[in-house]
Amino acid sequence: MHLGHSYKQHPPTGAFDAIVIGSGIGGLVSAAVLSRFGKKRVLVLERHYRLGGFTHTFTRPGYEWDVGVHYIGQVGERGALRALFDKLSDGRIRWAPLPDVYDRVELGSRGYDFVSGTGRFIETMGRAFPNERDAIAKYVDLVKTTTKRGSMFFMSRSLPSIVSAVTSPFTTRGFAELASRTTRDVLLELTKNEELIAVLTGQYGDYGLPPSRSSFAMHAALVSHYLGGAFYPVGGASVFAEGIAPLIEEGGGHLAVSAEVSSIIIEQGIAVGVRLADGGEQRAPLVISDAGVANTFGRLVPEASRPASWTKALATVPASSSYLCLYLGFKATDAELGLTGTNLWLYPDEKHDENVARFEADPEAPFPMVYLSFPSAKDPDFQRRFPGRATVDVITMAKWEWISKWQGTKWHKRGEDYDAFKQRFTERLLEVVFNRLPQLRGRVDVAELSTPLTAEHFASHPRGELYGIDHTPARYELPLRAKTPIPGLMLTGADLATCGVAGGALGGLITAAAVVGPGPVMGLLKRS
Ligand SMILES: Cc1cc2nc3c(=O)[nH]c(=O)nc-3n(C[C@H](O)[C@H](O)[C@H](O)COP(=O)(O)OP(=O)(O)OC[C@H]3O[C@@H](n4cnc5c(N)ncnc54)[C@H](O)[C@@H]3O)c2cc1C
Known part of the structure; x- marks a missing residue:
């Protein structure tokens, strides 16, 4: 079982090509992909005494609980995420399916099942709301197309801002408009049935916002994520860190726990390393932060180096x-x-x-x-x-x-x-x-x-938040991309894409794609 080396007892030695702050799924995925494709030595610094961020587990005598993993979609035999995790963990992360009914939504005494498989989902919901069959079919279509378009939107965050500005009319086409609207607004165009709207948004806890506050893009991504069914990692959530860490180490990298970064070192406007809470320093030509965008720009980047445009933009989206x-x-x-x-x-x-x-x-x-x-x-x-x-x-x-x-x-x-x-x-x-x-x-x-x-x-989420910055429509207008305005400093994790293990992993892929190019990264999502 790999839980990371104590920074104090086993300090990292030698030079590193990149430093990753935080070992959440975004940090682990970005570090592992960089290890696999070029940036050979990656140093992961985690302030907790266990690796994994919200995928860590904790124990009490006789028990173990996960913190932030209850179910994950798209990891069935043919799922893109399955291919990714298989490759990054060399098959060490295994999956167990949840029952066919993965979620059950209860409104008072009235219960509704969410059944695996798009066709069966539509059929079951249609049986519960026979007068709304058309609306349900249209809704599922919209959920799927929005999510498909969203993948282009998010992957474009791996591009430099100048390229992204040119390509954005194409990468955001059909997506930006739906992302800028609330889930409730979009659903009201499909049905006026309040019970159905409440059922279809009955997983809102998975992104932390009720229907009139959430962006439809987030809602669609979440619903579509589970449509094919849900899975649980065999052995509990700690298998993510245990499974992925070896790839980082095989590349000459090092994963340190109890290693709190107190600030990012910026010299002449360029990120060149990090300062740790014990006063020590680690330097590398690339610093990647998985600590969340609010932490990164609100705490870790020294005030004098914070880009005014980002500070202003980030103030428009609260914590979740x-x-x-x-x-x-x-x-x-x-x-x-x-x-x-x-x-x-x-x-x-x-x-x-x-x-x-x-x-x-x-x-x-x-x-x-x-x-x-x-x-x-x-x-x-x-x-x-x-x-x-x-x-x-x-x-x-x-x-x-x-x-x-x-x-x-x-x-x-x-x-x-x-x-x-x-x-x-x-x-x-x-x-x-x-x-x-x-x-x-x-x-x-x-x-x-x-x-x-x-x-x-x-x-270390400043307000103990569930899901980083809130998934309101305004979030989708932020100028977020892997490369920040500070050369040498990149972002990764859920804030770069969306919340969830899949969202955090996507954040990791976006960051890695910005370094090694999209080709090898997209290859990781294909079964080979
Ligand atoms: C209660 C709960 C239930 C959830 N259930 C699910 C679920 O069922 N399915 C699902 O897909 N998702 C679920 N999620 C969401 C999912 O777990 C997260 O969105 C995802 O894991 C976030 O990954 P991340 O890499 O972006 O960040 P995090 O996991 O938050 O990792 C960030 C890491 O950075 C470290 N860090 C911060 N500051 C510093 C510093 N200064 N120095 C060093 N390290 C630092 C932190 O300690 C942390 O380890 C749940 C979340 C919660 C809270």
Whole structure:
């Protein structure tokens, strides 16, 4: 199991061709592709004590939980992402399919299944909404074409800005207009049925914005990502880092954990390396940041070197929503508890936007959404590793402002009022779980709540946000590209494309394509 070398105990030696800040999936993919195609020695610096960013896992005696991986699409036998991960991990990352019904959306007592396969998806939704069959078919068509056009839009971010300016009328054709509209606006043109709109947007937690705030481009990308079915990495999310790290090391690279970068060194306007929190320095002709665009330009690039145009543009897009996650452990198997791998999306009713707004204004209001995921039931290797145990993750949205007053306090020692806040939300979330799955009442062995402070502490996202910068229409107008206005400094990861493991990996590919050219990178997505 490869979890990275401690920076202090095993400091990297020799010269590096590139430094990658952060070992999220974007950092790992960009580093691995550069190792494979030319930039031989890549140094990955991760501030956490484990590699992986949101793909890392954490353990408590008898249990392990993922943080940011519940299901992934396009990794079936013929999926483009499958080819990518197979090549970067030499087949070490293996996949287990979720049940045919990968998501179930419940609006109060009314339930709707999301079934694998485009045809079956249309058929099942059509059965639930027989008067809306045409609208559903048109919707799926639009989702697919928007996503297809989106791939051109994103890959053009690997081009230098001058080339991109020339090609942009072609790369954004048919996409920019839909990206600039909200999901609700676009759906309202297809149907006026509010129940159907609520069901079709019932995975909005996967990008963190209700229908009247999200860009349709993000919605389309997410829906289309899972249309062919969903999968889980066998052995849990840590297999991403374990699987990909060897390729980086084979190229002479090095992956260091507990290696916090405090700033990017800019000399005469050019990025030439990084300064670490311990005061040390690492230099390389190329610095790639997977730390998120807000972190990179708000914290790591020294103020005097921040390009004014980017600062101004970035101010138009806020951080995405923060979240609470309750990690549950049971001393029983999933079979004994009657749990399956189908994700449950629980909503009070069909009014997603109103419910979110009410909760944001008052944390005591009913949860606008509760997502239940069953990692142990999805992972065929879980019983071998943790016999007789099961795990459940319970996620809802939260506001950074609710907990920001405890920022700066020490992890596990944040004070009694913070503990009381956590206890209150733990009990409320447990009640939701027990109402839906009464067989779990009285059987919880471990219950641990993470708050936005946890995400800020471990993943370094400034407001403990789920998904980097928000996926509003304005996000799609940002002048983001792999190459920043600072020569020698590039971006990677989900902020460069979209949230999600696939989005983060796409960010990694865009960055690598900007260095080694699109040809070899596109080849990684083909089965050979
Ligand atoms: C609760 C939750 C559930 C999710 N569920 C899913 C899912 O089911 N399916 C899916 O596809 N996606 C899911 N996602 C989203 C997905 O996990 C992320 O979008 C994706 O992993 C982001 O990858 P990244 O490389 O862009 O960034 P990150 O994973 O955030 O990695 C950034 C890394 O940079 C490091 N870093 C930051 N600052 C510094 C510094 N100064 N020095 C050194 N290192 C630094 C951080 O520690 C971190 O490791 C989920 C996310 C969350 C939070």
